Amino acid sequence: MIYLELFWSFFQIGLFSIGGGYAAMPLIQNQVVDIHPWLTMTQFADIMTIAEMTPGPIAINSATFVGIQVAGFPGAIIATMGCIFPSCVIVMTLAYIYYRFRGLNMVQGILAGLRPAVIAMIASAGISLFIMALYGQRTLPADLIPFDVIAMIIFVISIIVLRKWKTNPLWIMAGSGVAGIILYSLI
Amino acid sequence: MNSLQKYKTLFITTFKLSACTFGGGFVIIPLMRKTFVEELGWIEEDEMLDLTAIAQSSPGAIAVNASILVGYHVAGFPGAMITVLGTVLPPIIIISIISMFYKAFRDNVIVNMAMAGMLCGVAAVICDVVINMAKTIFQKKRLLPVIVMLGSFVAVRFFSVNIIIIILVCGLIGAADTWYQGKVKKRGEKDDIP
Numbered sequence: 001m002i003y004l005e006l007f008w009s010f011f012q013i014g015l016f017s018i019g020g021g022y023a024a025m026p027l028i029q030n031q032v033v034d035i036h037p038w039l040t041m042t043q044f045a046d047i048m049t050i051a052e053m054t055p056g057p058i059a060i061n062s063a064t065f066v067g068i069q070v071a072g073f074p075g076a077i078i079a080t081m082g083c084i085f086p087s088c089v090i091v092m093t094l095a096y097i098y099y100r101f102r103g104l105n106m107v108q109g110i111l112a113g114l115r116p117a118v119i120a121m122i123a124s125a126g127i128s129l130f131i132m133a134l135y136g137q138r139t140l141p142a143d144l145i146p147f148d149v150i151a152m153i154i155f156v157i158s159i160i161v162l163r164k165w166k167t168n169p170l171w172i173m174a175g176s177g178v179a180g181i182i183l184y185s186l187i
Numbered sequence: 188m189n190s191l192q193k194y195k196t197l198f199i200t201t202f203k204l205s206a207c208t209f210g211g212g213f214v215i216i217p218l219m220r221k222t223f224v225e226e227l228g229w230i231e232e233d234e235m236l237d238l239t240a241i242a243q244s245s246p247g248a249i250a251v252n253a254s255i256l257v258g259y260h261v262a263g264f265p266g267a268m269i270t271v272l273g274t275v276l277p278p279i280i281i282i283s284i285i286s287m288f289y290k291a292f293r294d295n296v297i298v299n300m301a302m303a304g305m306l307c308g309v310a311a312v313i314c315d316v317v318i319n320m321a322k323t324i325f326q327k328k329r330l331l332p333v334i335v336m337l338g339s340f341v342a343v344r345f346f347s348v349n350i351i352i353i354i355l356v357c358g359l360i361g362a363a364d365t366w367y368q369g370k371v372k373k374r375g376e377k378d379d380i381p
Contacts (some may be wrong), residue, residue: 014246015247017247049293050292053292053298054209055206055207055209055277055281056278056282057248057250059247061282064278065286065289068283068286083247084248084251084271086247087246087248088255090245091247091256092264092267094241095259095267096259098238102237106362106365106366109361109365109366110359111237113335113360113361113362114357115236116335116336117335117353118239118243119336120336122313122317123313123317126213126314126317132306133310148303151303151306154304155311158307169217170203170218172312173207173209173305173312176309180301180307181297181300181304184303184304
């Protein structure tokens with residue numbers, strides 16, 4: 001039963017990918033290329049590229065893509081449901097516990113310890129994206145000088161607009177996309 | 188706001204946010220913060236950070252986890268179901284369409300230019316939010332949170348320490364701090380007795 005197999009495969013991917021998109025990649029490969037003959041390695045590389053180019057979590061994007069390839073649109077829905085099912089159960093349990101006990105002194109202390117760390121992680125993710133935008137790779141290159149000037153211009157203008165007018169980020173995203181098309185076509 | 192309007196707002200908001208989360212799960216956090224904390228006022232600043240910590244340390248996609256938490260907080264179990272739907276629908280629709288001609292999409296010049304531009308926009312949005320959030324930590328005028336923030340940053344950035352480990356250690360630091368503060372306070376009360 002192909003639907004059940006899809007559900008079970010993506011259930012495992014959803015359950016074991018802790019720490020966001022890139023942690024899920026090897027798990028997805030293992031399930032859809034190695035264990036099941038659903039995608040070839042080239043198709044897998046393609047879907048990873050598409051998943052990065054389109055909005056949405058990598059796991060959900062690949063669940064949809066694999067589902068469609070294997071069993072059409074219903075397959076996509078089933079695979080996606082399998083993928084989010086573990087999250088729904090676990091996160092909702094944690095949410096219940098959080099709202100039940102967050103008034104406790106000790107729990108507040110633990111949460112107060114976590115908050116600065118969360119900010120640090122978001123900052124680090126932001127820097128990774130910034131490096132990606134400037135140099136087109138995940139890590140800093142040895143030679144820092146030849147960076148993408150257009151990317152720098154879009155970044156600086158976006159940050160000025162955000163700080164000065166507190167613009168809705170969705171407008172910044174749309175604006176920087178249009179700016180990308182215009183500026184990169186000029187050169 | 189009645190509950191039907193609340194559900195509608197939840198769905199439309201998460202749908203819009205999810206349609207714009209390029210560049211990995213963390214991106215949705217600043218976007219959610221802007222909408223739910225600043226614009227709608229449904230979630231408090233500190234609470235948003237707590238929810239982020241929970242979303243980050245649970246299995247699954249951060250964007251999905253965060254939307255479950257936000258939906259649950261605003262409207263309970265039905266709220267969580269609605270925000271999950273709002274979050275997964277855009278990728279399902281977009282990928283379903285693209286899967287028909289994904290090779291052409293991948294190699295399209297204009298799509299790539301827009302993507303390169305949006306990456307800079309995302310980086311700027313995150314930078315803006317980090318400045319705002321870091322300010323709240325400095326405003327506490329305590330040394331420990333600042334040290335935890337800088338320490339975690341160095342650990343993640345330069346030593347690629349696993350995020351789960353950082354969350355555990357920082358939780359322990361917070362617990363130890365609370366325990367110590369409580370002890371100091373108790374001792375102070377004892378000294379007051381003549």
